[in-house]
Amino acid sequence: MAFSIDKQTLDELNLLGKFRKDSVYHLFNRVRTRGGEQLLDNMFRHPLTNAAEINQRSAVFRFFQESQLEFPFDVQQVSLMREYLDAQGINNAALVFAGTLAKKWLAAITRDERYKKNVQGLQATIITLNRCHAFLAAIPRTNHPYEKRISEISGLLEDKRIGRLSNIDIYKDLPVKTIAYYNHLLKAILRREMEDILSFISELDACIAVSDVARSRHFSYATATxxxxxxxxxxxxxxxxxxxxxxxxxxxxxxxxxxxxxxxxxxxxxxxxxxxxxxxxxxxxxxxxxxxxxxxxxxxxxxxxxxxxxxxxxxxxxxxxxxxxxxxxxxxxxxxxxxxxxxxxxxxxxxxxxxxxxxxxxxxxxxxxxxxxxxxxxxxxxxxxxxxxxxxxxxxxxxxxxxxxxxxxxxxxxxxxxxxxxxxxxxxxxxxxxxxxxxx
Structure with missing residues (x-):
C-alpha cells in the first residue's frame, strides 16, 4: 500500500526540493555518493505504511547514530568502481582476454584510453572492497538491527575469489591475464554480488548522513503502531x-x-x-x-x-x-x-x-x-x-x-x-x- 500524498501537500510542507536550501530534503541531504542520493530520494518519495518496517528502519538509523560511524570510502573510487562495473561484461573468458589484450595493444600505438580506464576501474574496485572489508571487521556481527545486512555483505567478501584481490599490489603493472581474469570474474560471474556491495555502500552513505543530522539537531525517532x-x-x-x-x-x-x-x-x-x-x-x-x-x-x-x-x-x-x-x-x-x-x-x-x-x-x-x-x-x-x-x-x-x-x-x-x-x-x-x- 502506497502512502497517498499529492503535489500541493508536498509543496506546502516543503518536503522535497534538492536545490531548495529551506526544504526538508535539503536538511537531510548530506550524502556523498550518487547511489546514496538516489536512495535518499527514493525514501523521501515513498514513505512506508507498515509499522514493523518503519520501526526497523528507525532502529537502523538509531544504531548508526549511536555508533557514530563515519563513511569510510573514497567517493571518487566508488564512482570509478561504478563505471568499471557498468562497462559491458562478457561471459566467455577467452573473449574477455582477447578484448583486454586488444585494448592494451591499441593503447600502446594510439591514444585509446579504454585500457587505462579499465585498469583504474579495477584498482578502484580493489581499494573499495578492501575498505569495505575493514569497515565490516570493526562492526559487531550480532545484537544490532543491521546485523543481517552486515552478515550478508561479510559473506560476499569472504568468497576466496574476492579475497585474492586484497593481495594484489595495485601500484605495480598487472599482467593482462590477471586483468582479464578479474574483468570476467567481477563483471560477469560475480556481477550480482558486486551490485549488492555497491548497494550496501549507498545504504551506508544514506544511513550515516541521516543519523548525523539526527545527532547534530538532537532529533529522536518516532514509534509506529x-x-x-x-x-x-x-x-x-x-x-x-x-x-x-x-x-x-x-x-x-x-x-x-x-x-x-x-x-x-x-x-x-x-x-x-x-x-x-x-x-x-x-x-x-x-x-x-x-x-x-x-x-x-x-x-x-x-x-x-x-x-x-x-x-x-x-x-x-x-x-x-x-x-x-x-x-x-x-x-x-x-x-x-x-x-x-x-x-x-x-x-x-x-x-x-x-x-x-x-x-x-x-x-x-x-x-x-x-x-x-x-x-x-x-x-x-x-x-x-x-x-x-x-x-x-x-x-x-x-x-x-x-x-x-x-x-x-x-x-x-x-x-x-x-x-x-x-x-x-x-x-x-x-x-x-x-x-x-x-x-x-
Whole structure:
C-alpha cells in the first residue's frame, strides 16, 4: 500500500526540493555518493505504511547514530568502481582476454584510453572492497538491527575469489591475464554480488548522513503502531528546518481526533501545522523527527490546505480553489482511508459570514470520520464556540501576549479558544491610519 500524498501537500510542507536550501530534503541531504542520493530520494518519495518496517528502519538509523560511524570510502573510487562495473561484461573468458589484450595493444600505438580506464576501474574496485572489508571487521556481527545486512555483505567478501584481490599490489603493472581474469570474474560471474556491495555502500552513505543530522539537531525517532487507537502524540514537536524553534505537545486520538486551532495572525498557527505534517511524514519514512518522542498510528496518506492560491488557467478564484481542495479531502476521507488532513484558515477567500458557516459545517462533517486525524485552524473564534458540543474536538490556541501596545507571540500551544483580536492594533501601530489621514 502506497502512502497517498499529492503535489500541493508536498509543496506546502516543503518536503522535497534538492536545490531548495529551506526544504526538508535539503536538511537531510548530506550524502556523498550518487547511489546514496538516489536512495535518499527514493525514501523521501515513498514513505512506508507498515509499522514493523518503519520501526526497523528507525532502529537502523538509531544504531548508526549511536555508533557514530563515519563513511569510510573514497567517493571518487566508488564512482570509478561504478563505471568499471557498468562497462559491458562478457561471459566467455577467452573473449574477455582477447578484448583486454586488444585494448592494451591499441593503447600502446594510439591514444585509446579504454585500457587505462579499465585498469583504474579495477584498482578502484580493489581499494573499495578492501575498505569495505575493514569497515565490516570493526562492526559487531550480532545484537544490532543491521546485523543481517552486515552478515550478508561479510559473506560476499569472504568468497576466496574476492579475497585474492586484497593481495594484489595495485601500484605495480598487472599482467593482462590477471586483468582479464578479474574483468570476467567481477563483471560477469560475480556481477550480482558486486551490485549488492555497491548497494550496501549507498545504504551506508544514506544511513550515516541521516543519523548525523539526527545527532547534530538532537532529533529522536518516532514509534509506529498499526493498532486502531488512531493516535498521534508528540512531546516538544517543532519544525525541523527552523533553528531554535519552539516545541509543543501534540495529542490526537480516537476520542479527540480533531484539533481546532485558533489564534491571531502571525501567532504561529501555520508553522505548527507544518510541523505536525512534516513530523508525521518523516516518521513514516522511519527518519528522525524534531521532537523528544513521538507515537503514531500508521496513516494511509496526508492532505493539506495551507497555501491555496487561485488558478488562472482553470478559472478558479481563491475561494473556489479552497472549495475544490476541501472536496478532494472529503472524498478521500469518505473512501475510508486513514488520513491526516490539515486546513489552515478555511475559506479565507470569501466574506466572513460565509467563512464562518463553511468552517462550522465542514468541521462538524469531518468530525464524524473517527478514523482520520484533523487539524483545522481559523481566526474566526466564534466557530470554536459553536463547536464545543462535540466531544472529539480538542480546542487549542496560539496565544498573543500584549506588551503595552505591541504584541508578542510565544508560539506555545494552550488549551481553549483564544479571544485575541489584535488586527486593528497592528494596523494602528504601523501608522497606516495617520498616513492616510494626512492626505484626506
Amino acid at each position: 498499526d493498532d486502531t487507537r488512531n493516535i498521534l502524540s508528540a512531546e516538544d514537536l517543532r519544525h525541523p528546518c527552523i533553528e531554535g524553534a519552539v516545541g509543543n505537545y501534540i495529542a490526537l486520538g480516537k476520542n479527540s481526533n480533531v484539533m481546532f486551532l485558533t489564534g491571531a495572525n502571525m501567532a504561529g498557527k501555520s508553522t505548527l501545522m507544518k510541523s505536525i505534517g512534516t513530523g508525521l511524514y518523516l516518521a513514516h519514512m522511519g527518519f528522525p523527527v524534531a521532537a523528544v518522542n513521538m507515537l503514531f498510528s500508521v496513516r494511509e496518506g496526508m492532505y493539506s490546505s495551507i497555501n491555496v492560491s487561485d488558478n488562472i488557467g482553470l478559472g478558479y478564484s481563491h475561494f473556489y480553489a479552497e472549495v475544490v481542495r476541501v472536496k478532494q479531502a472529503a472524498q478521500a476521507a469518505a473512501a475510508g482511508k486513514k488520513l491526516l488532513l490539515m486546513f489552515d484558515e478555511l475559506f479565507k477567500g470569501t466574506n466572513v459570514k460565509d467563512a464562518y458557516d463553511g468552517t462550522l459545517a465542514v468541521t462538524e462533517g469531518f468530525a464524524d470520520y473517527h478514523d482520520c486525524l484533523f487539524v483545522i485552524s481559523t481566526h474566526i473564534v466564534e466557530v470554536g464556540v459553536a463547536l464545543q458540543g462535540h466531544p472529539n474536538i480538542r480546542f487549542v490556541y496560539m496565544p498573543t501576549v500584549m506588551e503595552g501596545p505591541y504584541p508578542r507571540y510565544t508560539y506555545r500551544l494552550q488549551e481553549g479558544i483564544t479571544e485575541d483580536r489584535q488586527g486593528m492594533m497592528i494596523i494602528r501601530n504601523e501608522g497606516i491610519l495617520e498616513l492616510l489621514n494626512k492626505h484626506s
